[in-house]
Amino acid sequence: MTTLWRSLACPLCQRIRLISHNVGYLAPFASRRHASSKSPENHAGQIDMSQFPVENIRNFSIIAHVDHGKSTLADRLLEITGTISQEASNKQVLDKLQVERERGITVKAQTASMVHQYQGKTYLLNLIDTPGHVDFNYEVSRSLAACQGVLLLVDANQGVQAQTVANFYLAFEAELAIIPVINKIDLKQADVESTEEQMRRLFDFKNEDLFKISAKLGINCEEILDAVIQRIPPPKSDPSKPWKALLFDSTYNHFRGAVTNVAVIDGKVQQGDKISSAHNSKVYEVQELGIMSPDYQSTQELHAGQVGYLIAGMKSIQEARIGDTLHLSSSPVEPLPGFKPAKPMVFGGIFPMEQSEYRDLKVAVDRLTLNDSSVTVAKDSSPALGLGFRLGFLGLLHMEVFNQRLEQEYNATAIVTTPSVPCKARLSSEKLIKQYKTDEITIFSPAEFPEKRDVTEYLEPIVMGTIITPDVHLNKIFSLCEAKRGEQVDFTYIDASRVLLKYKLPLNEIVVDFYDLLKSITSGYASFDYEDHSYEPSDLVKLDVLLNGQVINELSTIVHKDKAYPVGKTLASKLKDVIPRQLYEVVIQAALGNKVIARETIRAYKKNVLAKCYGGDISRKMKLLKRQAEGKKRMKKIGNVDIPKDAFISVLKR
Template identity: 50%
Template sequence: MLYEDKSSNTRYLLNLVDTPGHVDFSYEVSRSLSACEGVLLLVDASQGIQSQTLATYHAAKEKGLQVVPVLTKIDMPHAQPEECMLSLSALLDVDPESVLLTSAKSGIGITDVLQTVVDRLPPPEANRSAPLKCLLVDSYYDDYRGIVCLVKVVDGRISPGDKIVSAATKTSYDVQETGVLLPHRSPTPGLHGGQVGYVIAGMKTTTEAKIGDTFFHPSKPVEPLPGFQEVRSMVFASMYPTDDCNFDDLRTAMGKLTLNDASVSTQVENSGALGMGFRCGFLGLLHMEVFHQRLADEQNMQVLVTAPMVPYKIIDAKGNESIVETPADFPESTKYYQVEEPMVEASILTPSDYVGAILVLTNDKRGVQTNMVYLEDGRVALTFLLPWQEVVTDFYNELKTITSGYASLNYREVEPQKADIVKVDVLINGKVLDALSFVCHRSKATAAGRALCLKLKNVIDRQQYEISIQATLGAKVFAKERIAPFRKDVLIKSGKAVGGGDITRKQKLLKKQKEGKKRMKTVGNVQLSQSAFWSVMSK
């Protein structure tokens, strides 16, 4: 956006990046911090400091960025700006006088924020006469122009007609258009050092735009910029196309979405039950849900998503280590192995009234409390060591429910720990349904397996033959449900009894029916519909 300083009659081009607040999108925050000169730390005056606020503040300080604290929604009925400023002072050592008070709804303080950006945040350092060094910050797909790259020019100048080279792929491109964002695309004769804008260079495929890449002129090669922190997927789930779309359409749609969400990893896989699909890696459960929803909203792709799973480290009898991301790759229970499960240090800020309920929840999730601090504003800061698998299985929603939405959660990865993790298979008429297999702690395997069998019993259609649903742990069947077949009374024909009083005739008919049912069960194929599968996988 363009902002004019009235005192000096100077116009400034300000590029503002709005980062998500949820902990699942910490990679987006880290990436944005790497491309910025300063930070506006927004705090909701009606909710106070959240766990994510503290994490973002410390991340900005680690990168040496100037932080300007801003209180928002100060005109809300339940806003407490004075208490929030005291909390900022106590937790972040912020001068209360430096905190800006704003309300986007009524426009209070917005001009002050923009003026503070000009006065307190440093301009970008750049050498315009140096060779071109351009950082690819983001990208997206335009139906008419193809791939649009959002870049930060660190040094030099880039103009339409220039030839540039990607440091990551070594591919050269001809620059077709450059411009700035106001926030719409506005073409310019070029971009120089210190500016942020867009570049259209005729990239043909979505895989060519690698976030964090460096562009330079082929005649003046430069050392690539450090780029961004390498992302590590924390949750894995498979996505399969439904009857309404095919695999190639899904591949194209996912390629477009991963253009501006580089934190999603994708790999083609084939399921015997669901066909061709993708094994996807995400930063967290909300990240997975948002990506799934974007496929439906932006690309009109309806897909099935399997249960999320975290990566486990498997150590076999010879000491060889491997990372397992799918239940299918989990070793058989007959083999000797050790499992290390990923752990996180979870920080929870909550009103003191809900501490007891949170302790009960974390204990059920196999958590260990490591710290508890009572704050001056009546809230408590709790720290727990939790298995990551327990966090991704609806922990956040349960936490919000028991605290009436007042608690906030933040977490960071810590060293993995050994755990008794097992694989549970689901069999229908003796055949393993791989899409429903899952891994969990041994203490929860029985309850989870029984619940899944009961769900399947309620959604699978009744057949002419008996359907057996089993949950197994290795060779041991620990849960079973039975769907009774439709039954025709073969002893009645045209409303009359068959065989009269001859018992042998009746026994012969019943035996023939029994053998027929047995043959049907052998050759019958139980079909699990897409809607039934989704109802089983959903909470």
Template identity: 55%
Template sequence: MNKFIYRVQSFYKNHNLSQIRIRQPLYLNKFYSTNSEVAREYDTPIENIRNFSIIAHVDHGKSTLADRLLEITGAIEVNSGKQILDKLQVEKERGITVKAQTASVNYTYKGIKYLLNLIDTPGHVDFSAEVHRSLTPCQGVILIVDANDGVQAQTVANFHLAVKHNLVIVPVINKIDLKYANPDRVVNQLETLFDIKQSDVLKISAKLGTGVSKVLDAVVERIPPPDVCRDKPFRALIFDSWYEKYKGTILLIYIKEGSLSLKQHVVSMYNKKPYEVRTISLLRPSEEVVNKLFAGQIGCISCNLKSSNETIIGDTLHLKDYVTEPLLGFKAPKPMVFSGLYPIEKSEFEVLKTAIEKLILNDSSVTVAMETSVALGQGWRLGFLGLLHMEVFMQRLEQEYGAHSVVTTPSVTYKAKIFGKKNVKQYRTDMISFNNPANFPDPNIVEEFYEPMVLGTIIAPIEHIGTVMNLCFERRGIQQMTKDIGHNRTMFQFLLPLNEIIVDFHDVLKRVTSGYGTFDYEDSGYEPANIVKLNIALNGKVVEEFSTIVHASKARAIGRQICEKMLNILPRQMFEIAIQAIVSGKVLARENLKAYKKDVTAKLYGGDVTRRMKLLAQQAEGKKKMKMIGKICVPRETFINLLKK
């Protein structure tokens, strides 16, 4: 491409074609223009750089504040739209942030020009991995609290996460313009829970722009510049990636040491492969092409990555022929919820596979493993951080790539301690993990089962104490702590089985607390549990695809629900079908699906009643024989209707 441009320019010069204008293709202007207005270098001094994230509970105004900050710094025009950084269709439809977004903006404070790298983060607990990843390149955070709702469960979690990263916290109370706002009450909560001084708290209205400029001033004054070095060879941390149709894989990097220019070759410490840097850009928030990036900056690069397997979030990039050590990144998030994913039609397998590979580039917290089902064919076992995370992933899969799929009921990962004989005098134990009922081990060789637990934090009005506690006890919760945080609000902490909260716990909590209860959880390891495999049998034959893993105390209730559901979705046959829920050979629930029945006595027109009885007896005998030798045909749609969430 460069040789082509050189020849055109040489021809233009040698032939003195001063009156002829050669028009370059648009793609050449975009990627290879030497115009100083397009390709620049922003060599901002390290002491004038500030990297920070905006963190808060759901719907406390993170994205609205980000809009105001972008407007004040001139990155976007005033009234250019709501939630500029929420670019995904699913974010606009649901009104929540599900993907952290970065913007590099300029701000002049006391006559000095600063480069501010802003990262807007999600607020829902299912996307806590996005928050954790976004804090890696930061030296401070803006902690937003709603002036009406006060401190919520995710506020507590985000505060402790920022403290864990040793970040400077700028506390901000938002929505002071609301009719029932009570900033003083929220200030007292911050002081009680986090020991934050009243003088450090800023009070703003992100919607109206009141006091927002003071937030930028506080960022410059309180948050320190990044601890980086520009005199060493290039070294950077990959903390996000995504796929673009014409550029391929794009990497979002935080440069810790040195600088990076076009045409340089970088090496990934994960796969040891060298790549040529094709494009470099800053997010402002739209992409702006630059020639060079320096230590302390956050920017995007494309370097001809052809496969999603060639990159990993948290990996370190360095220059070719330079030996270096990996940067201290962050641990890969641990999936909490697993579900099967299958194409609706077998012919769509490759299309769905390509879509999944592209999407996991942008969502590294999803794990993928191949899986095969007798009923649904070849598919994948996907791991997610929560139920909302799973729903958003499936929605993005359909909206962004047009890939339709069948999703099975979510489950969690269990563990089992298997004992086996090593030799005559010594025994050994092995710990295995499984999240698919098909891999449930034989109870006869299991010493003990374990299920994942979480430490749940609930904040709710004091009048709902009894309701919240009853809900947690119904879900086999163990109370850890109850604390009055003032102003008619109570904070609970319960140790809960993960399997009991992944599907509908949050919705039920909102319902029983009239929408005022908030919930957040964190991993708390594994605890011994009495779990069993619940089998579903049709006329005594177990159908493995219908099996599920449940706690022994709830096996009968869940078995009854499945049998009743199958009674409505399983097509009738020419003979009666017994639907049974079985655990360890014991039938816990049963429903009978009636057979199609022909009126064999319709041709009779009187006479002895024994004739009628004889025909009915012959029909019953025939159906009995058919039931013994007949095979039950379960269509694929039945598996889909039962297995999908």
């Protein structure tokens, strides 16, 4: 306790002590943050990578729940090893995107190489800082494919959270070495003992395996580097074999094309080599390669076991395919198994504000999907909004971040429609089975929804949700999950006051507002994570919106039968507020097939045809009113309701 107090009393002295013993080994890396540029075109100060044999290389990642201190720990490790200079402004050094700094979250995994001295030997440590939010779990899985071990970080103030559990099993299934770390021990509210108990109970860690640190103050962070060398094995690589590498990430550079991140499995590659990929037969010439430390640092070659970047003139996402195997064109190799591809959970339409901007939006989407390969893209069109795209995302936050990056990085303003999830239908109609060449189809939009008479049953996607919460909020959470058609699977106390709940939940019910409602009813103390579970039979219906009897396809949606009335009532009420009044009455209806379940009416503008009549017989007034009514009736038959684009945007937009 005395040692901890002294460390807290003088954090500057503590951090100076941590980096002092590394000074003699930092010549290639010192002050590089100021000398290098964020562009991969910097060639200054090339490093001899042959000085790092396979047994002196460690590739590891930091995984944790969101806001548990991953980026802060990465900053301290980079400072301790001298990779970046010690400055007060060193905050989120690896979070290079504007959206990451604005939201305070990590969106894209970033790699940084460090040199560390241990027991008289020089080691090359390749660190990958990963996102923490569930929507970016694919980034974590791709990062783990290039690692042999992980640091599992837990906040001593918050304890084990839902994404902590998910990340642990992700690393466990990948058979990686796991180093448990408890962070933020300097906080007054930190409950280290309770956090230790949770990690023992959930993950079966021993007390002596746990590291207790403060990444903000640098307390005990040097021990983490020593543990990485001791506990994480070197890569299983063979320098004598032909060059083979895993392409695990890529970014787009306006001048150089795709900048690919590779983990070298065997052999070596150098500038000028002719390379190819297992995915296509194209031959590329290596224009530049190197490591990130944390900015691009050019080298002459990359050797077995090392992680770095490579530029070879790849211009599209089809060429820089994530999970591809790269090899020398003269020495083909057996492709690597790669890793599980991303499975979109949420779909949404993106349309340009004006159709003249469609081409610019297409270029922006293509380039951004090269940076984020977990997004799926398909062309789409709408009579109201014109040409656009239907994109698949891993979650709602992923969808929001993608749209924000479009605006910030490519200056492309787009209309994003309300999110939807794919469902399935088992067909009974022989005509449809012959048309689709299968008896089970996946439905991505309401326009593809088959009639009930042609279907044996509908199926909707179900996810397995994990909720960790203080037990005082249990009743509210039970009510919320029941309202969302959830089914409880597990109930476990992880310590004296915190509970782990597992629920099977329809994805359609949680995709929009479940997370916000959960945070609201628990005052922000509950955490939520989910993973794909299965498709299960469900009573789904297609909800149509009609204006004066005409179906508006853009506003149709697929909902559960029990939720059809409230959804229909909400849509009709929204449209009544945004559609301008006409010279005739406009009837807004929400219908299931031929059955109307909700209705709103927009009253017509009324001209006072009796204004010129004063006195006289009542029959004259009645004649004028009858003629006006006939005119409105005739106008309603031949006229169309003019729905402005703003009305569609306000209804369709999230």
